[in-house]
Every structure is written in C-alpha cells, then in structure tokens.
Amino acid sequence: MNLIAQLPVLPIVVPIIAAPITLLLPPGRAPHLWASLFSWLTFAACIALFMQVSANGPISYELGDWAPPIGIEYYVDLANALVLLLVSGIAAVVFPFAYRSVQLEIDERQTPLFYGALLICMTGLLGVTITGDAFNVFVFLEISSLSGYALIAMGARRDRRALTAAFNYLVMGTIGATFFVIGIGLLYQATGTLNMADLAQRLIGQDNRMISAGFAFILVGMGLKLAMFPLHLWLPNAYTYAPSAVTAFMAATATKVAVYVIIRFIFSVFNFDFAFIGAAFTYVLLPLGLAGMFVASLVALFQEDVKRMLAYSSVAQIGYMLLGLSFATVEGLTATLVHVFNHALMKGALFMAVACVVLRAGSHSIHAFAGLSKRMPVTTWAFIISGLSLIGVPLTVGFISKWYLLQAAFEAGHWYAGFLIVASSLIALAYVGRVAEVMLLREPAEEGKYAMPKEEAPLSMLIPMWVLVAANIYFGVRTDLTGGIATRAAEALMAMAGGAP
C-alpha cells in the first residue's frame, strides 16, 4: 500500500479516526494537543494533495476500489484542492489557538467532547469538499452540521442564548439539508446515478421540469446552509453566542464550503446549456448577492456587539461571493474563489481577535473594546489590520478580492454592480472604523462591568492570530498565488460547464 496513492483519502480518514479517540483522553490539555496534532497532520496531507493536483492535474480516488459511477469517488481538482487547503489550514491555526479560550468558555469535563466534535466538524467540511458523489455531499454536510450544532450549543455556559441559536440553526440547517436531498433524489430519478461526473454526462440534453426542480431544491438547500441573504437568519445568533474559537473556525470555513458546493453543482454537474442556470444567475444570485451586500452591511453598522457585527458582515461578504458567481464569467468565478479564500483569512483573524478580547474582558460587546489599544495593543492591531483587509485596503487580501470582483463586474458589463461594490465597502469602512475608533481613541473603563487588567492575550493565542494576519498581508502582496490558482481553477470549471471563456 502506497501512502501517496492513498493521499486523497487521508484528509478524511485521519481526523475521523482521531475524533472518537479524543473522547477517551483525560479532560484538560490532552484532547487539545491531540486535536491540534491531527489538524496539522490533516493540513500536511492537504498541502501534499494540493501540490500533486497543482502539478499533475485532477485526481480521482476510488473508495474501496469500487470504480465510479457505482462506487464512491473522491475527485480533487484545483478548485476543491484550494478549499481543502483553506479548511485544513484554518483548522491548523484555530485548533492550537483554542486552548486558552476554551479553558475559559467550556467546562473542563467537556473538553474531550468539544475537541472531538471540532475534529468531526472539520472532517465533515473536508468530506463535502473532496467527494465526487452527490449523496456523499449530503452525508458529510450533516456530519459537519450536527457537530456544529453541538459546538454552538456549548456556548451556553456563558450565554444561554447559544441554546436557542443552536436550535434555530438546527431547524434551518436540517430543512436546507433535506431540500438538498430532495434535489439529489430528483436528479437520481432522472439519471440513475449519483456520481457528479456521471450526472453531468447523463444530464446533457435533459432540460425538463424535473431537472429544474432538482436544481431549485439544491440551490435553496445550499442557500440555507451558506446563509444566502434572505436565508441567513440562523447565522448572526449562531456566530454570536458560539464559543469564540468555534466562531472563528466556522465563520472561516462552514459557509465557504457551502459556496463551493453551489459552484461545484452549477459548473460541474449542470452546465450553461440549461436555461435555468442563466435564470438563477440573473434572477436569484445577482439580486440576492447585491441585496445581501447592502442590507447585511447596514445591519452590521448598528450592532452593539462586535461578534454579531462581524457575523452580519459575513452575510454581506457572502453577497460578494454570490455576485462574482452570478457574472458567469471566468473573471467572476475567479473573484468568487479568491474571495472565498481571502474572506476566510480575514474573518478568521477578526474572530480570533474578538476571542482574545473575550478572554481578558469577558465580553464581546463594543464597550469592552473601549481603549483596547492601551490594554492589548497586539490584539488591537491584529483586529485593525484584518479589519482593513475586510474593507479592502491595498496591500491586504481584501483589496485583491475587491479588485478581481470589480474587474469581473466591469467586464461582464454590470458597471452598476461595480459602483455598488465600492459603496458597500464604504459601509464596511464605517462599521470597522467604529470599532477602531472605540479601540484607539476612547479611554478604557477603569471600573464597572467592562474594566479589565492591562494584560495582553497569551502567546498561544497571539501567535496563531498573527499567522492569519500575516497571511492577510502576504497573500495581499503576492497576488499571483491565490489569483493564479483561482484563475486556473475557474478556467477548468468553466470548461466543464461549457460556458463562454
């Protein structure tokens, strides 16, 4: 058995075996070290996989030697190799980061369960990304979602509203997943296959109402999972009340993976010959993307809670991703992929900074950020740099995203969308600026609820956070890395869908 030949399955098998073992470890430090170790191993496997795909082209892995379309296939091309790298990379940074934050926010007896669930959640997200089997997507999606509900509910130790948030997420997430299954069922009924490549083959020429209904179910189901603008209601509460480390991990990965699934289905399973794909772009993704950008940004502006503000900002950022997708061009798709990657970097860093503040101040209300630059300067600057990235200031990844998006908007002839992108970035400037003003210019509270010691967050949190902040700058300067890969991935996807180059 050659380990390299088994490489595509390692990112799934390694953490899924490690997860139940976590439960057997004594509470405290051990589960954390164990989970971190395996997040790094998974990250290493994903890097190796990415290198291989980047050099040799797509890899198909037959699970249990059952040849597709009968067997389950893992199919890795550049697009999902990038998302795999992203998910495992964020995990590799957030897991080590989590220790002190979790120590404060989670009952110590629950730590084996917590890290076990975190590993399962990561496995599920990686599985959704890597699989080439449509039903497998559902299974992995629910693996990650179920552990996600449990992880969010663990925030109840600090705030009982985490429970209702998790419950609402569970109800909406389950409806979304079930819609997705209905869609898959319709496609299966029409074609008799579940393998994505095979589905694409057999769907050719079958433009009937059953296929359109299948697509609609999949789009709405995934729309719920990725918090597409009017379906986002579960997200703000879930992200606000979840434990800080969970928020940092899920905000950076969960919705991105759902965006990837939509991309995969639109471009690899369906294609542009279907009239409803064009209609979905024009009448669903474009208007909802634009609406999300503005409504969610405006709502974010008026939040008293920084975590909730960032959660609404996530909904707005998903609007950008959908907008890029809706242009149906290589440039648009590149912009979406770049933004999927970049947004994970900035939101990960921002939520980690909030976790540091929660650790010292015990709150994520904006009042806790007053005068933070005098108390925790390192954290403050991490927040400000990632915040600038969120706005889209040059030399940060956010600028690259916006640049690609603007370029795509103008090339697709949607010049008004270009102006709207800039306008909504100004709203982002306002809400990030508001927090920055509080952090830099206000005097820290000397007494009362938000008073806190003049103490920086521990190094175990600062180092991972600054790794992400550095990534924000590095990938903002070395634009050829993400941009180049995303362009290649977008071209490959576009070729699959048979769209105009």
Place this chain on the structure above:
Amino acid sequence: MDDWLTFILERYNYWIVIMLMMTGLYIVFARGNLVKKIVGLNIFQTSVFIYYITIGKIADGTAPIYMGGELDGGHHGPEEGEAAGHGAEAAGHGAAEAGDALHAKIDNSALDHGNELKDALKHAPAGEGSEASLHELPEAGGKIANNMGDHLAKTPAEAASGFDMNGASDAAHDAAQAASHGAADAAHGAIDAIVYSNPLPHVLILTAIVVGVATTAVGLALAVRIREAYGTIEEDELETADEIAEFGHNAGAATEAGAGA
C-alpha cells in the same frame, strides 16, 4: 374524468410525499413549541424517505434480497454496464416510446438470430412496466431484460401473437421459438428469474434516516437544555425572556422568566 382520476390515483405515493412534506414544513414554521417543531421536521424528513422509497420501486419487483440463481454469470460483465446506461437513458423518455422501441426491435429481429433479441430486450428495459421506466437503476436494466426474456420464454405463443407481425402463425411460431431461445440465452436459463427493486435508494435513505435520527436527538437534547436554562420551550416566551435579560423590561412575562431561571 376517468383519465385524471387514474392520473391522480396511480401516483398516490407522490401525493403522500407532497402532503407530508407540506404538513411537516407548516408545523415547523407555524408552531412555537420547540418539540412540536422537531416533530414537524421529522414529518418533513419522512416525506423524503417515502419519496426515495418510491424511486426504488420497480414494477413487479420484489424486495432486493438476493435469492440465488440467475444473478451471476457472464453477461454481467462489461455489457451490463452498457445496458445499465441505456436503462438510465430510457428513464428520461416516456414509457410508451420505450415500448414502441421494443416492438420495433422485436419485429425486426424475430426472424433473425436470438442474440439480437437479447440486445433488443436489454436496450428497452422500460417496455414491460410503465412505472419501471422512471425507476431505473444501472444494474436494473439487465435484470428487467432478464425478466422479459423469461416472460417470453414461458409464453411464446401469446407473446408472439401480441407483436405486430405480418407472417402466418407458423412464422409467428418460429419467431417465438427464436425469441425464446434468445431470451433463454439472455436470461442464462432463467426460468425463475426474479426482478428486484432498486436497493440503492433504500440504502441512501437508510443513511438519511440515521442522519435524521441524529438530528432529532440533538434537537431534543437542545430542547431539554433550553428548558433547563429558561424553564420553557415556547418560542415567544423564550424571546420575552431574552428581551428581559437584555433590556430589563417587558414586565408582563417577568415573573415567569424569573421562575424559569
């Protein structure tokens, strides 16, 4: 009148699916009680289970339990893969169309070698049951072909007379002989061939049921924890309690929430 009645009655399983789906979704949205929401969610998911079971049904098919005999053998090699492909393609087309194709093929090949009939049978798996055409599985193509071959082998005379052939009864008899030979070849001597329902959707939905049970368990566990934390599982009371906790007013429900906490 009769037409649309048959149309409705023949698809009773789909009506069940639609009714359950709408009922379930309505309960999820309309009920404020968290446990009732979970119940609604379960009804909603059940509709999807039934839908998948419906997909798996093949006309005259029995439970997909292997009974031994005719399933192994040479023709389950690469050609079956092809037959499977055709089966799946046929699924998209109307049953009548497929039936016509079968007729035409048999017309042409009846006087020919049995092998061709075998192909014809394999390539038109939807001829036998109109329901089957929509519920095709890759492997099922070959099996249905087997079954039809069996059908022909058992009743050569009737089968032959059923086809639109211009020859005399002798010719028909010969054709039927040829047909039965071909069919016998195709079916691998399958005198007691069995048509199985498509097991794959059932397997899929078993997975989905496991996921559904897990979701229900997590949901109910959350409901229990919510009751511990708030003292209620009614949505509006929960909202009131949160508002009081955050803003300190809404006096109406203050005592209740206080008792709960």
